[in-house]
Amino acid sequence: MAKLYFRHGTMSSGKTLNLLAVAHNYEQKGERVVVIRPRLDDRFGAESVVSRTGIQRIADVLVDVDSIIDRKILQGVACILVDEAQFLSCDVVDQLRQITWDLDIPVICYGLRTDFQTRSFSGSGRLLEVADTLEEVKTVCHFCNRKAVFNLRISALGAEVDGPQIELGADDRYRPVCGPCYHSHTNRQNQDLFGD
Amino acid sequence: MAKLYFRHGTMSSGKTLNLLAVAHNYEQKGERVVVIRPRLDDRFGAESVVSRTGIQRIADVLVDVDSIIDRKILQGVACILVDEAQFLSCDVVDQLRQITWDLDIPVICYGLRTDFQTRSFSGSGRLLEVADTLEEVKTVCHFCNRKAVFNLRISALGAEVDGPQIELGADDRYRPVCGPCYHSHTNRQNQDLFGD
Amino acid sequence: MAKLYFRHGTMSSGKTLNLLAVAHNYEQKGERVVVIRPRLDDRFGAESVVSRTGIQRIADVLVDVDSIIDRKILQGVACILVDEAQFLSCDVVDQLRQITWDLDIPVICYGLRTDFQTRSFSGSGRLLEVADTLEEVKTVCHFCNRKAVFNLRISALGAEVDGPQIELGADDRYRPVCGPCYHSHTNRQNQDLFGD
Amino acid sequence: MAKLYFRHGTMSSGKTLNLLAVAHNYEQKGERVVVIRPRLDDRFGAESVVSRTGIQRIADVLVDVDSIIDRKILQGVACILVDEAQFLSCDVVDQLRQITWDLDIPVICYGLRTDFQTRSFSGSGRLLEVADTLEEVKTVCHFCNRKAVFNLRISALGAEVDGPQIELGADDRYRPVCGPCYHSHTNRQNQDLFGD
16 A cells, blocks of 8 residues: 655755655656645746756646645556645645555655744644654754754844744755754844854 | 654554663663653553553653653753653643753653544644654554554444544553554444454 | 564664564454574573563574474464574575565564674574665663664673674673774773673 | 764665765865765776766775775865765775774765675675664665565576676666565566566
């Protein structure tokens, strides 16, 4: 029976690169994948799935919070891959969960676990509840090389502790950080720590 | 730097047995652990941490949703172990998170990931967000031997889909189940499937 | 399709306790498991599988290096559990590997990864090659509370660096240790470091 | 204390891509990595580390079976990355192991677990024994989409079961396969199964 995977990681952990590599492997075997992403995030244009390394591809399906995934397009598909899965609605996650059972197609979701205030997003919160397998895509802390766990949001004034959950187009304002560095920076906010 | 672990598993996956084994290993080395549990759950008496195999010990600290953990009792402690961590409040999880950073004591939390409706509890939801490491304590589905992921609640009438999140003293009404079996049983509820 | 698992860990990491818990879970569901152990290791009597916590059961099958596992006894079995799997011969591991494919019965092997000189045993070496899943049963270093990775053998004179690979009945002469502690102790051998 | 990682996977599982992404992440932070590869493997020229996706870089150090790694070049290095680590000699693995302890630099080794006959290589065998952390880089079976575990070597005549362990420049003759597919193909060798 096909499974639902949540491969979570911080900003810049290589999640999209991992997604593109999985797509590449299936396609080399002559099999078809479907790449889904939330419409919400249009950093790189409405339909592109782009890794920071420069590799990219076009998403096959864009979903909104109230989208109903069309099962006709899933016929003969070997794997469903979801980029930026943290932005999915609970309802779309539940549809993907159902698809693994009804259609026996594995679904691999890549996304952030939490926002800059250490709270889950709608999609990541639901995936943490219902995924068959939780896998971590690891990277190192921006400051100290321990494993990164949190996403720090910074401005010219230092670490931000308040503000809207999502600020699209602001990728350069996030840093993957470990717990101790997250704690020390959010507690001494508004200091110019980010001369780097 | 000490870490916060969330070792999640379904009902009957051996979480408490794992906790007791960890405590045993530290104590054999002459080191002290502190065992914490929420007061909420008094299945086996207010203070006992009991594995289904029969091994048990007394919890050192009982916490309520608004408890402030007394750091004096943590002096010289090698490890903090938490049983039934799904019932912790977010605030207590945040205190434990802080303790790993301030006191450099590892905290290992054992608990359910989700309730019988596949929703996280207060404690497990927060641990899924902020733990350094998510580890699964695995067991097999009651019906089919795939890996269990969900907790099915049953009554004489079959699977339950509605009701209060917590029904203490009702352990024998839960079954660890895989996704497909959870789905098939909650969709044909009120049928007497549980003659076993 | 059933899988072959190798759950490896150092001395005192709770491998046997984990095995007994898995057996218990299957049997509570009314299913049958078969517990196998190598005859070589008769620390606790030829046929007992004993956890340091005191829980135990009798092994169903004892295997020698040249045993042919009788498939008749595996009829209707839900799971095969192997204790002290590091002592299996390569050939017996290959039979177990084959059983997962021919009979579709999962095989979970518990054992040490390496000996006191950091070399694999016959069984663990083969399992590290052919298991579908490698899972670590974790415990902490005897000296410093980092994760244990190696097994240190000690005598009244300190850490041992030479000697036979297997010394049965000498469990109290092993300590689970992390890499740095293994290194520092084997490099200053023959000093009385073990007053504890 | 820095750790030694072995990230093992079958052919075409994305190991080198993962390595290149890790290097990229460190370098974006302004930190230096050293990339090591065995000289033995000169598929793509003596010094290139190339992912099948096309991304590549030049290895900083080529090692032979009897190389002594020059520690002077490791000064100020944040991470050591090893490609094709299965081809390292045991002795070079032991040097890398020692470097994590002496210089406190993490070493991440990427490589195959086993050859086309399911036997470990010199480097992978030693890494399976002494790595602090074994992590699997996953991909799917060429034939059936289960997780790949073995590497099948094929010729115009079908699966090969005999021959030299290493055939460089023959990457297109390997397929990542699951256990059941490995078994079924090697047992009906010399049949033209590979029309694809």
